[in-house]
Amino acid sequence: MTKLYLISTGPGDADLIAPRSVKAIGECSDLVAYGLYLDLLGSVCDGKTHHDLPLGEEIGRARLALDLAASGKTTALISSGDIGIYAMATLVFELLDMQLQGKENHPEWLDVDIEVVPGISAMQAGSARIGAMLGHDFCTISLSDLLTPWQTIEKRLHSCGEGDFVVSFYNPRSKKRDWQINTARDILLQYRPANTPVLLGRQLTREDESITITTLDKLDAADVDMFTLVSVGNSETRHIENGDKEWVYTPRGYSKKL
Template structure:
């Protein structure tokens, strides 16, 4: 039986790709992805049939990967970060769910053998760059309202505030969306101090990576783009400076035992 690998390749640095992900790509004959993701992988993709579909064609990518596998080809559907976090894995399983409900006409998809290979997400890569920002309870919220109503997103931001979670904002801004991150900032300022540490991680682990440490009151959409991940600390997160070294960490409560 042919196999469909759902692969997360991490934030961009080749050294952060899991060996299991490399092995899965090597075991595949066909690779389905947004072209940039394959470019970042380099020569590990040599000798494979590439199916490059642009941004915005996620549904087509998932359908193609399922159909290629059902036709007998070992296929890898490749995503950056972790493919199960704001990525393609959920769409594959949604299509299978629709088939089981009789909403699709691809019964052959149900015979596909699927293996999900996790990867390091942007929030983990960003936290590692500044210390231990995700050291206590945290959540992630996507600010894109293309698929989720803004009213739902706003409710989740308030819940994050009342729960005092560290939060990583994915999709904080795009060419058509430039106000959501400022609104999220204003909501969180209702619940935590203005000097709460904030990380802006752009193109994390890639050649043009930039890391900025700022505070919640200074967070602004002008400093964020679609390649930026924003992580906001909780009320206990600390920004510490030792000479030219700076770190952000979120304590777990060990100070009570120290």
């Protein structure tokens, strides 16, 4: 049986790539990915056949990876962060589901052995950079309405506010979508204080990383781009400072036992 690895490479720092991901890449002859991800991996990808498809070609990448694996080539489909979180793994399984429903004509895909290799997501990297922001119940919401209707996203934003979840926003802004993050801010302000801590983590763990800690009322689309993770604390999230050090954490209630 041929093998397809769905590989996570973490947020960008080579030290944060799971050893299992590196080992799996070593077992592959063909690598399918957005080219930037292969560049970040560096020499790990040497000697492999690269299949670099641009942003926007996600369906093409998933199909190609399945085709290569079905043809007998040990293949890796690679995503940054965790491939199972807003990434390529779900698309591969959706294609397999469609094949089982008779909506695709690729029975050979069903003979492929698939292994998903997890990784560190941007929200985990961001939380670690500033302390322990995800220390209590949290959720993630993608603000992209390209595949999900805005009405659905807005419903989830209100549910997040009512549930008082720490929330990490993925896809907060692009050139064509510049209003959603401010709308999300305004919705959350209905449920939590204006001084709620907010993390803006751009290019997390990479050479040009920038970390900004601000507050919910000051969150603005002008400070966010497609490379930025936005995490908003809940009503109890704390921003503490000690000289030139500052941390953000979300308590779990241990103060009652201290």
